[in-house]
Structures are given as C-alpha cells and as structure tokens.
Amino acid sequence: MEPANSAMIRSEDLWKIYQLGQQEVNALCGVSMTVARNEFLAIMGPSGSGKSTLMNLLGCLDTPSRGEYWLNDQLVSSLTENELAHIRNQEIGFVFQVFNLLPRASAFHNVELPLIYRGTSKKERSRKVRQALDMVEISHRMDHRPSELSGGERQRVAIARALANEPSILLADEPTGNLDSKTGNEILKLFHKIHSQGNTIIIVTHDPDIASQAQRIIYIRDGKIEREERKGA
Numbered sequence: 001m002e003p004a005n006s007a008m009i010r011s012e013d014l015w016k017i018y019q020l021g022q023q024e025v026n027a028l029c030g031v032s033m034t035v036a037r038n039e040f041l042a043i044m045g046p047s048g049s050g051k052s053t054l055m056n057l058l059g060c061l062d063t064p065s066r067g068e069y070w071l072n073d074q075l076v077s078s079l080t081e082n083e084l085a086h087i088r089n090q091e092i093g094f095v096f097q098v099f100n101l102l103p104r105a106s107a108f109h110n111v112e113l114p115l116i117y118r119g120t121s122k123k124e125r126s127r128k129v130r131q132a133l134d135m136v137e138i139s140h141r142m143d144h145r146p147s148e149l150s151g152g153e154r155q156r157v158a159i160a161r162a163l164a165n166e167p168s169i170l171l172a173d174e175p176t177g178n179l180d181s182k183t184g185n186e187i188l189k190l191f192h193k194i195h196s197q198g199n200t201i202i203i204v205t206h207d208p209d210i211a212s213q214a215q216r217i218i219y220i221r222d223g224k225i226e227r228e229e230r231k232g233a
Contacts, residue, residue, distance in 0.1 A: 007070070008169055008200045009035035009058060014067035014077075016053050016223075027053040029223040030067070035169075035202065040195045042211035043204045045220035052173070054220060055204045059092050059171045060084045072168050089118055093162030093170045097177035099154045101146040107133070107157045108142040111164050118165060132160040135197075136190055152183035159190065169200045176210060188213050 016028040028050050035041055045051040056062040057069060060076055063084070069077040076087055101110045111132055115125040133139040136156040146154050155175065162170055172191070176184030188210065195201050203214060211217045212231075219226045 007034045008037045008039070008072060009033070010070040011057075012068045014054075014057060014069060015065045016050075016057065016062070017065040026223050028057070028064070031220075031223075031225055033218065033225065035200065038195070038198055038200055040191070040201045040213075040215045041203070042214035042217045043202060043220060044206065044208070044211045044217055045226075046206060049220045050223040051204050051206075051220045053223075055171060055173055055202070058202065059094060060087045089114065089165065091168045093165065093167035095155070095159050095162050095170065095172040095175045097174040099146070099158045099178075101154060101157060101161075103146055106143050106145055107138065107149065107153075107160075110146070110157055111161045114161060114165050128164050128166070129160075132163045133157075135163060135194065136160045150183070151179050152186055155179065155183075155187055156190065159187075159194075163194070163199075167199075169202065170194065172201065172203045174205055174207075175203065176207075184210075 012032050014028055014031040015026070018025045018027055031054060043051050043054060053062070057064055060071070063079075064077050067077065068075060071087065072091055074087070076084065079087065102113070108129055111129045112125050115128055120128065130139065133142055136159050138153060138156040138160060141149060141153055146157070149157065175191075176187050179187060191201055191203070192213070203210060205211050214231070216228060216230045218228045
C-alpha cells in the first residue's frame with residue numbers, strides 16, 4: 001500500500017497482540033485509518049477498548065504485531081527501536097494527563113529538554129523555547145518550577161515542551177483529565193489555537209465533551225473501529 005500525499009497518518013490492518021502466559025490478548029484487531037494533515041481528531045472509547053494501544057502505535061512508542069503504519073509518508077511500522085526514537089523526536093509531540101515535568105527544573109528548562117536531546121544549539125534552543133512558551137501564553141512563568149504553577153499552567157508548559165521541536169503531529173492523552181472544567185476548557189481553546197496555526201492534533205479521551213471539540217471522532221471498542229463521526233455530518 002502506498003501512502004496518500006494528503007495523509008499525515010495512514011494505517012492498514014494494524015494488530016497488536018500480547019502474550020499473557022498461554023493466552024493471547026488482541027488489544028488491536030485490524031485497525032485501518034487515515035488522518036489528514038492539519039486535522040483535529042479525537043479517538044474515543046471506554047477503558048480497555050484499545051485506544052491507548054492505538055495511541056502508542058501512532059506515537060511510535062510501540063510497534064504493531066502486524067499491519068502497516070505510515071507517518072508523514074514514511075513506513076514506520078517496521079523500524080528499529082533507535083529509528084522509532086528518532087521519529088518520535090523529529091515528528092511527534094506528546095501531551096499527557098500527568099504533565100511529566102521535572103520537578104526541580106524551571107518551566108524554561110522543562111521545555112528546553114527535548115531540544116537538548118536533539119542537539120539544537122543553545123541560541124536556537126532559547127529562541128524555540130521562548131516561541132513555544134509564547135504560543136501557550138505562559139512566558140511570564142518561565143522561571144518557575146512546576147510546584148509553583150497551577151495545574152493549568154503546568155499543562156501549558158507540557159504543551160510548550162511538546163511544541164518545541166515543531167513536530168508534525170501533536171498527540172494528547174486525556175490532556176484535561178487532571179484539570180477542573182474551567183481550566184480544561186482553557187486548554188481546549190489552546191488546542192484550537194495550535195490547530196489553527198497548521199498543526200495536526202489527535203486527542204485520546206473517554207470524555208464525549210472533550211471529543212466533541214474535534215473535527216472528527218473515531219470510536220474504538222474491543223480493539224476495532226466501531227464507527228466515526230464528522231462535525232456537522
């Protein structure tokens with residue numbers, strides 16, 4: 001199968017099978033999907049549906065048991081661990097429910113870390129960090145540690161860190177799960193702002209209110225795509 005030029009993501013018959021003792025568990029069962037460039041997509045399903053497994057495959061954190069996965073016109077489903085790590089660093093920004101910030105580092109240094117790993121020069125790092133912090137409207141708190149920030153501010157720093165490498169795609173796993181509804185709505189507005197500037201965004205959630213913010217929702221159940229909906233359809 002050849003990748004479609006307009007597609008940021010294209011998967012064909014993705015399976016993920018885990019061996020638990022004598023038993024095989026099918027976490028994903030033949031998922032085929034495409035995500036267009038600059039699409040805002042939500043993947044929704046109950047606990048155990050396979051949505052987190054799918055996110056791990058899309059984010060190159062894991063490899064499929066079988067099937068093909070294209071990301072930005074590159075076949076990544078058969079890459080080695082080192083090659084996947086390179087793709088993650090170059091192409092994908094991650095936002096998690098639990099923020100995953102270094103507690104003793106300032107907001108600036110937390111955002112800077114992926115750029116250090118990438119080998120970016122100090123001058124360029126400073127420019128990109130400030131640009132990312134400006135994007136999420138948290139520059140005025142760049143010298144503060146996570147313990148000195150609110151939950152919403154910490155998530156803004158985490159989003160800035162995800163944006164620092166200027167990734168092709170932003171993957172967010174329950175990004176408002178640890179936030180109150182008002183702060184969660186502010187973070188969702190931020191995602192819309194990021195999307196309006198050309199980013200491809202995928203949010204994984206079990207919350208229908210969060211999913212309704214996306215242009216399209218893919219519903220996962222028992223490791224399969226159950227159905228999908230487009231906004232306004």
